[in-house]
Amino acid sequence: xxxxxxxxxxxxxxxxxxxxxxxxxxxxxxxxxxxxxxxxxxxxxxxxxxxxxxxxxxxxxxxxxxxxxxxxxxxxxxxxxxxxxxxxxxxxxxxxxxxxxxxxxxxxxxxxxxxxxxxxxxxxxxxxxxxxxxxxxxxxxxxxxxxxxxxxxxxxxxxxxxxxxxxxxxxxxxxxxxxxxxxxxxxxxxxxxxxxxxxxxxxxxxxxxxxxxxxxxxxxxxxxxxxxxxxxxxxxxxxxxxxxxxxxxxxxxxxxxxxxxxxxxxxxxxxxxxxxxxxxxxxxxxxxxxxxxxxxxxxxxxxxxxxxxxxxxxxxxxxxxxxxxxxx
Amino acid sequence: xxxxxxxxxxxxxxxxxxxxxxxxxxxxxxxxxxxxxxxxxxxxxxxxxxxxxxxxxxxxxxxxxxxxxxxxxxxxxxxxxxxxxxxxxxxxxxxxxxxxxxxxxxxxxxxxxxxxxxxxxxxxxxxxxxxxxxxxxxxxxxxxxxxxxxxxxxxxxxxxxxxxxxxxxxxxxxxxxxxxxxxxxxxxxxxxxxxxxxxxxxxxxxxxxxxxxxxxxxxxxxxxxxxxxxxxxxxxxxxxxxxxxxxxxxxxxxxxxxxxxxxxxxxxxxxxxxxxxxxxxxxxxxxxxxxxxxxxxxxxxxxxxxxxxxxxxxxxxxxxxxxxxxxxxxxxxxxxxxxxxxxxxxxxxxxxxxxxxxxxxxxxxxxxxxxxxxxxxxxxxxxxxxxxxxxxxxxxxxxxxxxxxxxxxxxxxxxxxxxxxxxxxxxxxxxxxxxxxxxxxxxxxxxxxxxxxxxxxxxxxxxxxxxxxxxxxxxxxxxxxxxxxxxxxxxxxxxxxxxxxxxxxxxxxxx
Numbered sequence: 113x114x115x116x117x118x119x120x121x122x123x124x125x126x127x128x129x130x131x132x133x134x135x136x137x138x139x140x141x142x143x144x145x146x147x148x149x150x151x152x153x154x155x156x157x158x159x160x161x162x163x164x165x166x167x168x169x170x171x172x173x174x175x176x177x178x179x180x181x182x183x184x185x186x187x188x189x190x191x192x193x194x195x196x197x198x199x200x201x202x203x204x205x206x207x208x209x210x211x212x213x214x215x216x217x218x219x220x221x222x223x224x225x226x227x228x229x230x231x232x233x234x235x236x237x238x239x240x241x242x243x244x245x246x247x248x249x250x251x252x253x254x255x256x257x258x259x260x261x262x263x264x265x266x267x268x269x270x271x272x273x274x275x276x277x278x279x280x281x282x283x284x285x286x287x288x289x290x291x292x293x294x295x296x297x298x299x300x301x302x303x304x305x306x307x308x309x310x311x312x313x314x315x316x317x318x319x320x321x322x323x324x325x326x327x328x329x330x331x332x333x334x335x336x337x338x339x340x341x342x343x344x345x346x347x348x349x350x351x352x353x354x355x356x357x358x359x360x361x362x363x364x365x366x367x368x369x370x371x372x373x374x375x376x377x378x379x380x381x382x383x384x385x386x387x388x389x390x391x392x393x394x395x396x397x398x399x400x401x402x403x404x405x406x407x408x409x410x411x412x413x414x415x416x417x418x419x420x421x422x423x424x425x426x427x428x429x430x431x432x433x434x435x436x437x438x439x440x
Numbered sequence: 441x442x443x444x445x446x447x448x449x450x451x452x453x454x455x456x457x458x459x460x461x462x463x464x465x466x467x468x469x470x471x472x473x474x475x476x477x478x479x480x481x482x483x484x485x486x487x488x489x490x491x492x493x494x495x496x497x498x499x500x501x502x503x504x505x506x507x508x509x510x511x512x513x514x515x516x517x518x519x520x521x522x523x524x525x526x527x528x529x530x531x532x533x534x535x536x537x538x539x540x541x542x543x544x545x546x547x548x549x550x551x552x553x554x555x556x557x558x559x560x561x562x563x564x565x566x567x568x569x570x571x572x573x574x575x576x577x578x579x580x581x582x583x584x585x586x587x588x589x590x591x592x593x594x595x596x597x598x599x600x601x602x603x604x605x606x607x608x609x610x611x612x613x614x615x616x617x618x619x620x621x622x623x624x625x626x627x628x629x630x631x632x633x634x635x636x637x638x639x640x641x642x643x644x645x646x647x648x649x650x651x652x653x654x655x656x657x658x659x660x661x662x663x664x665x666x667x668x669x670x671x672x673x674x675x676x677x678x679x680x681x682x683x684x685x686x687x688x689x690x691x692x693x694x695x696x697x698x699x700x701x702x703x704x705x706x707x708x709x710x711x712x713x714x715x716x717x718x719x720x721x722x723x724x725x726x727x728x729x730x731x732x733x734x735x736x737x738x739x740x741x742x743x744x745x746x747x748x749x750x751x752x753x754x755x756x757x758x759x760x761x762x763x764x765x766x767x768x769x770x771x772x773x774x775x776x777x778x779x780x781x782x783x784x785x786x787x788x789x790x791x792x793x794x795x796x797x798x799x800x801x802x803x804x805x806x807x808x809x810x811x812x813x814x815x816x817x818x819x820x821x822x823x824x825x826x827x828x829x830x831x832x833x834x835x836x837x838x839x840x841x842x843x844x845x846x847x848x849x850x851x852x853x854x855x856x857x858x859x860x861x862x863x864x865x866x867x868x869x870x871x872x873x874x875x876x877x878x879x880x881x882x883x884x885x886x887x888x889x890x891x892x893x894x895x896x897x898x899x900x901x902x903x904x905x906x907x908x909x910x911x912x913x914x915x916x917x918x919x920x921x922x923x924x925x926x927x928x929x930x931x932x933x934x935x936x937x938x939x940x941x942x943x944x945x946x947x948x949x950x951x
Contacts, residue, residue, distance in 0.1 A: 306554025
């Protein structure tokens with residue numbers, strides 16, 4: 113058993129997240145009903161696609177042992193920029209590409225600060241967070257509405273796959289599909305490319321990775337670029353769904369995404385973690401909101417308290433496992 | 441003779457204010473184990489770093505396989521076929537064994553890394569070193585440090601390296617593990633790999649190496665066949681003075697007189713899980729050695745005496761009064777000082793200067809509210825730099841730039857500055873070269889003559905015997921014997937005591 117724990121300790125928190133997710137669905141189904149059905153699950157995916165994308169991006173950064181606090185603010189800036197440009201008559205497809213590129217540029221800036229100027233990731237991305245938030249506010253402080261007929265909204269177009277009775281439909285959107293592609297792509301990069309393995313090696317021991325001759329600097333810049341780029345993608349998906357962009361969009365989302373990553377079993381100290389875990393973590397957070405809404409008696413203010421509790425439980429679980437690992 | 445695979449000529453490297461290497465020659469032939477010898481600070485690490493491309497050279501030339509190469513960065517050295525395994529294992533414990541061997545060299549196809557091929561290649565590399573029993577899929581963290589080191593070598597030779605540099609590879613290995621490592625080294629040597637071996641353990645150097653190059657103070661002192669150079673000659677070449685210095689210490693210690701005055705007396709001092717209740721008496725001006733194998737409870741006993749751990753049982757009488765040593769600060773107030781065996785983590789503060797490191801102990805004793813005036817600091821530092829022979833004699837140099845032996849001297853100075861009556865030194869000579877060792881031993885002997893009681897812990901029994909007036913032998917976390925040192929006591933006596941105890945313990949369990 114102990115040996116099993118040592119060999120599998122890396123996957124246990126992720127398995128734990130899956131167990132919790134299933135337990136939450138089961139509890140919801142028994143206590144409130146209508147959870148385990150097409151419409152609820154479709155909405156869960158549609159409403160949380162942007163969070164899943166953000167969490168995937170942060171998984172890269174956190175596995176290297178870094179952190180990216182700027183993603184929420186990057187979403188605000190890119191979505192306000194995108195909506196303003198689209199409304200000004202720019203080609204909407206070009207606008208979407210531009211949103212993603214701007215996100216990547218913020219990530220590149222963070223990465224360069226971290227790697228070439230030796231700034232702590234926390235501080236570098238905090239600076240980027242204030243910068244992006246401030247830039248968004250200089251563009252506009254009002255909610256900017258996207259024209260209803262803008263092609264950007266196609267990203268949120270609903271494809272009814274199964275037309276169930278009593279509006280119990282299985283619905284997908286291109287946004288959900290994008291999230292799925294991002295997840296698959298991230299899995300491929302992390303587990304089947306040298307870039308991905310270097311990400312893990314850096315998280316395990318950066319000095320060792322350097323001495324092994326791995327491209328540490330380049331890789332560390334890349335993870336911030338990936339995180340920023342995916343923030344841009346998340347901005348496209350979210351803006352398309354809501355149809356509104358505002359400078360206060362995405363406040364605290366970086367923390368939601370970090371929470372999702374941690375719940376999914378990624379160690380904040382780096383080196384251990386899975387994309388699949390982060391996806392489940394994001395869905396756990398989304399499902400929690402659904403359950404609280406359904407319950408009706410839990411005040412919505414409790415949401416953050418419960419989130420905090422879940423994160424704490426998972427961090428303690430990881431502590432326990434790392435103690436087992438260290439003392440064979 | 442065949443062509444050398446590495447030939448370095450007239451290598452000079454200068455750091456601000458120091459000439460780290462001055463016209464050093466070095467050659468390395470295929471299929472030989474070559475030891476690089478010298479005191480700490482002689483330039484061994486600098487020479488290795490020149491060869492691995494970490495430091496650019498200021499003068500001289502490096503030829504690899506006959507061609508002149510400029511090595512800018514570790515990647516250049518690696519591409520030239522030079523692989524290095526460092527003292528600390530530089531692998532990633534969070535990844536599998538196989539991945540650690542293959543990182544950066546993973547076999548790939550259009551669908552990314554081919555994990556099966558990766559594990560097969562890793563297995564082949566491990567097999568080559570006789571480690572075929574390891575499962576490349578198991579996490580590296582499931583291996584002992586010694587085996588991790590062998591994995592690091594597997595990683596190094598996996599790239600068909602022509603030159604393998606082993607920098608202090610045995611410092612944390614036990615005898616069996618060393619034998620294992622040597623088997624691997626010999627196997628590689630027979631395959632024609634040139635191996636550069638650096639170690640402080642003379643026995644190991646003589647056991648494994650074919651030739652050695654000796655450096656002193658950044659200069660080349662010569663290249664010798666191991667079989668032509670006996671130890672005495674080696675040591676005097678390394679330290680440039682007579683090895684008799686070591687012997688005179690023993691002679692000095694032999695004189696000992698006067699009525700013993702008890703400065704500390706511990707009764708039934710013990711702590712569950714760390715050391716069984718033990719009686720210890722310490723006398724003024726006496727060196728008490730704690731001898732025993734690793735894990736026998738030496739450090740544990742020292743920590744109880746210093747209050748670093750709280751005792752569950754027993755009491756301590758200090759200078760006639762009952763003392764309650766609940767914390768290091770309390771111990772410092774009763775003038776007991778403890779220098780940890782873990783120099784790097786519990787001793788020096790890397791980024792502070794020699795001066796700042798040296799005054800730390802005294803400052804702590806006085807309390808933060810009474811800063812030591814700069815003038816007093818400078819005087820203290822000058823005094824101990826001179827007395828202990830700290831090199832380079834620059835108080836404002838960050839301590840991390842000093843060699844291990846000189847760092848240890850600074851630590852010794854730190855505790856001496858607090859003017860302790862009892863000084864506990866835990867492995868003060870581990871991992872430092874013979875010259876610095878002699879100086880530290882000399883300092884210990886001089887202290888005892890001045891009336892300081894020294895508790896001396898060391899894994900090297902010869903050293904304990906040479907220095908101590910009395911030796912407490914520990915085994916399995918209890919005291920098994922107390923020997924008064926004299927003509928009849930040698931390292932073998934202690935070994936016999938430990939071995940006999942094992943025999944009796946065995947009989948007891950049988951009965």
